[in-house]
Amino acid sequence: SLHDALPISAFDSADIAARGRPAIVVGGTGLYFRALTDGLADIPQVPETQREISSLLYAAQGEPEFRDVLAALDPAAAARIEVGDRQRLIRAHAVAMATGKSLTAWQTDTRPTLAPGAWRGVVLDPPRAELYDRCDARLSVMVESGALDEVAAMETRGLPASLPALKALGYRELAAHLRGETSLDEALDAARQETRRYAKRQMTWFRNQTPDWGRVEALEPGAQWDQLAALAPSGPLRDPPPP
Structure with a gap:
């Protein structure tokens, strides 16, 4: 979870910096980066009974009234x-009821995990056509690696559709097949x-939320290194690592 990963990332970054090396944090989920740069709210543990009450209230009232x-x-x-x-609506309600303080108030009262000015953000922002080709290749690899068998195994367990694991890209379409x-072709399409829509939302998020981060458009490692070198804050980078 984010609460588990954030302290580990901060500790590892400090440990690496103490050895005179730059720490590199890589990922595609904006929330994790936002937590590192802006901080993470120290929200008390919400009792299971309150989460159940909030969930039952949602089910009884429906989303608009809830x-x-x-x-x-x-x-x-x-x-x-x-x-x-549904998940975030219930979470916000449960936090407010359990703590007497709104989730928004908790999130506002935070400190950045990484000191301002001690890090540099870079976004991989390739041309749309090349990004979509990579998305298509990803799906092909998933299917070739046994995604259909994994989905079939999950479907036999009768898990609730709201489970985050069942919202993974491609799961819903393969399950429908x-x-x-x-047909399989329709599911894959x-x-x-x-x-592609998910990738577009990601790129829109990074463009809107991190306008001051550097941009690297290349997808090939050698060209990426050249663009990263141009973004280095204090002189050129050393020679790239061997392929």
Whole structure:
């Protein structure tokens, strides 16, 4: 989880820096980077009973009415959380009820994990066509590596559709094929489109949320290194590592 990973990342970064080496944190989830640069709210553990109560209330009222209830407790969260995001709506309600303080207030009262000015952000921002080709290749590798068998095994367990693991890219489309609702080609086409839409949302997030980060458009390692070298804050980088 984010709460588990953040202290580890901070510790590892400090340990690496103490040895005179730059730490490199790599990933594609903006929330993790935001937690490192802006901090993570130290929210107390919400009792399981409160999470269950909030979940039951959501189920009984439906999203529109539940969102109105949340708006009275945490107006910013009620306005910010996207339609259909049941998990985050329930989370915001449970936090407010259990702690007496809104999730937004907890999140506002944070300190950055990494000291300002002690890090440099870079976004891989390749041309759209090349990015989509990589998305398509990713799906092909997934299927060749046994994704259909994995989805079939998960489907036999009767897991709730709200489980995060069942929201993985490609899962829903492959599951529909296994239920006989679509052909394999139709499922793969739908999964490609969903993967591309996800990649587009990611890039939109980074463009909007990290406008001051450097940009690297190349996908090939050698060209990436050249572009990274040009972004180095204090002189040229050393020779690139061997391939």
